[in-house]
Amino acid sequence: MIEFANLLGKLNWNALPHDPITAGGAATVVGGVLVVMAALTYFKRWKWLWKEWLTSLDPKRIGVMYIVVAIVMLVRAGTDALMMRAQQAVSVGNNHGFLSSNHFQQIFSAHGTIMIFFVAMGLMFGLINLVLPLMLGARDVAFPFLNSISFWLFGAGVVLVNLSLVIGSFSAAGWLAYPPLSELRYSPGVGVDYWIWSLQIAGIGSLLSGINFLTTIIKMRCKGMSLMKMPMFVWTVMGAMTLVIFAFPILTVTLTLLYLDRTFGMHFFTAGAGGNMMMYVNLIWAWGHPEVYILILPAFGVFSEVVATFSRKRLFGYTSMVWATWAIVVLSFSVWLHHFFTMGAGADVNGFFGIMTMVIAVPTGVKMFNWLFTMYRGRILLATPMRWFLGFVVLFTIGGVAGVLLGVPPIDFQLHNTLFLVAHFHTMIVSGVLFGYFAGVTYWFPKFSGFRLNERLGGYAFWCWLVGFILAFVPLYILGLMGATRRLDNYSPSLGWQPLFIVAGVGAAIIAVGLTLQILQLLVSIRQRQQTRDTTGDPWNGRTLEWSTPSPVPFYNFAVTPEVDSRDPFWAIKQARSAGIEDKSTYEAITLPKNSPIGLFVGTLAFLIGFGAIWHIVWLAGISLFGILVLVIVRSNDDHTERHISAKKLEELDKQARTQERYA
Amino acid sequence: MSKQDKVVVAQHDTNRGTLASYVTGYIFSIYLTFAAYLMVYNHLFSNIVLTTVIVILALVQFIVQVLFFLHLGRETKPRWKLAVMLFMIMVVLILVGGSLWIMSNLNTRMTPQQMNNYMNNQQGL
């Protein structure tokens, strides 16, 4: 219950870490933040950071910030994974490894939560911010200010989840926090509350982004770009954002109901007084299933762009791809029970959802064949993005058929919550979502930085991920079939599982090498950037509009908004150019949003609301909520939120961008 | 700039109503509200019929208010607001309908006292 007596709610000195491993984690977080702050001070870059990044409403800047945060979170959650693999490789029989059970549970809960909400969603929103307006021939998203709010709410969620390493502890109830374990009675600490509020705040950011990007696609396509001329990436983003807007409210409600149970003594999911725990599972997966399609659809979109570009051939079966995308969107609302076949529903219910699960595999298969047909008789260039795609083709197909297997209820009764399931969803998310966004980042990197990534290191990194993933997860498929359940922190030696866990541990270590190589790739590429400068803006001989801009892209995107009349519009423009047809461009004055610190302030206040809600510091939450209201009113009364660039100035800037050498 | 103003006015027209539409909507809504209320207050039909009727009346009032207060009928092509609303209705039907089906199925099968009766009635399960 709420303690009104204490000004700091439940917060006291006990919240600080008290064992070496958690202290180490806390020290890393605090240390990391301090190092960054010290570097900013030493290089006198605070003002630059404030002006160019933190208060920017430019989606190209916001996109980079999302991706940077996502990569940092990938390192964090990847470390969690290494700890889990290490524990499971050694914790056999009387040896209980180096992690306590409670700590192990927090680690796997944090690993899943961070990977889904902050790594995958972060990479996705990052790429959409960067690429979507450009692909549409637009200068910005529909609601630039709201875009900033979304990013900073995401940031607040990131801070909360990582703060749990330093003050208090994280949830030990898994990445979805099922009751009764997540109810107050069995999780009396603040862990589950950190989980709730981190996701609640980030979730609102996601919902706002969904509204933003959907409106952008509907309303801000350049002249001539009808729906059926949009690039495939745009279609998949449209599908994913449709899923976001209809699925995330369910998450908002479910998290709220759990918080109400824990804090106000309500009985939605309690083990008595009329609660129904199964309703939680039902609701959370009604959100959860669309969520995984939200993650994968834009990744499919990236692959569509990458395959066409690196096969030097237009995408095969565009119309069927569009239909397949919308089939996936609609169907993804009709399969969610397959996550709890074993909860006790009858054969009719299980059977219906099992069949729908089979059906939803079909449009994904259509997409896979279309990509392969695109490659057929194309002239393949095996650059890093294409490598990620090829790795995806092999692994995703395997993971996908494992999923179809799991979709058969009687089989699922054997495999539910075993490592087979864990291997399946990791295969989908790593080879699908992660490889897809890696392909996207490496594909579009030159466009936004002005120089190319080191191809050799990219290749090495890819192979480490591919080999590492196979070594890490094939043993898990086998272990699952042998009966190993998920989330075990100790097991009997007589089962003979240890060798497989050791192989899996080696695989995880190789993946870690791969991630290290990717970071090294970035650093090396930055150092080599003068030699690898992209002077044409079109390093891959691309087909879509973003490649028609200089690299890095000027803040206004297009000096003159393009007019298109076909798919792959940049390809068409290039054909026209080589046929000697001139671009006639007349410059017009434009307006763009000014910077604003309000997004950052709202994110900070949202963080404080979350912190207050977690530790029951009522005045803090209340004042912060009021503060957000004040900021909204302040912004509403601000008449000077835009800046104007005259046609003459625009012409000057454009000529400069196209002729001058650009530095990263 | 003036050309743009002309276009702007045209856009806004689809978000506006007329006095006639608001009054019509208001009167219809009052009528539908009282109809449902009085039917229940006087328990005019059996439980199931009554429930069905009031739900239908609610759906009718929903349509009335969407047309007369939210002016959805005035939207010109492409009808994005309508499309998004229809999609929402589909999701809501699946979510609510599906949840009710699933939860009632689970409740029947997973409740202890009833479980025994259920099992007794099932031969050779």
Next chain:
Amino acid sequence: MSATATVVDDNSDKPILGFWIYLMTDCVLFASLFATYAVLYNNTAGGPSGFQLFNLKNVLAETLILLTSSFTCGLAMLAAHKGDRDRTLAWFGVSFLLGIAFLALELTEFRHFVQTGNSWRRSGFLSAFFTLVGTHGLHITVGLTWMVTLMVQVFRRGLTRATIRRLTMLSMFWHFLDIIWIFIFTIVYLRGAIAP
């Protein structure tokens, strides 16, 4: 480029579409709460059911008040499009007062339940009831706050394109809340009053 005046979309109604999409997400939010209410409807844990608790006359009053408030909001928008600032503010003022009256009646009902030992802590059913109806009430509160803020803005700046656009969004929100109330009135109160 010169002769075709209407085809060019100047994006001035982007916010309207965006706000409409937000309202659609709010519908899914309420749908989740309705689904939860329906599932927990019979979970009274030995406590009272809706049949025993709900006062239909009170609810009818709330319903008519909110409906009228939605109507006067429409009248306000008509005045706004005619450029009549004073009439706009007057009708929004009426909507505001009706909204306050609605909240007052609702809070009275809630207080009565709590004082007779039937708070949200009593049972799953009551948790669901208070949360569903309470969420609607919170939305009404936000709407009233928004209404006051916009009324001040209109008072000081007049009816500009920007303020009219914001009033349009507010009125969409306000109508939407009355639509949600139709379903609360029907599914919670009327359904509850039908003998079990």
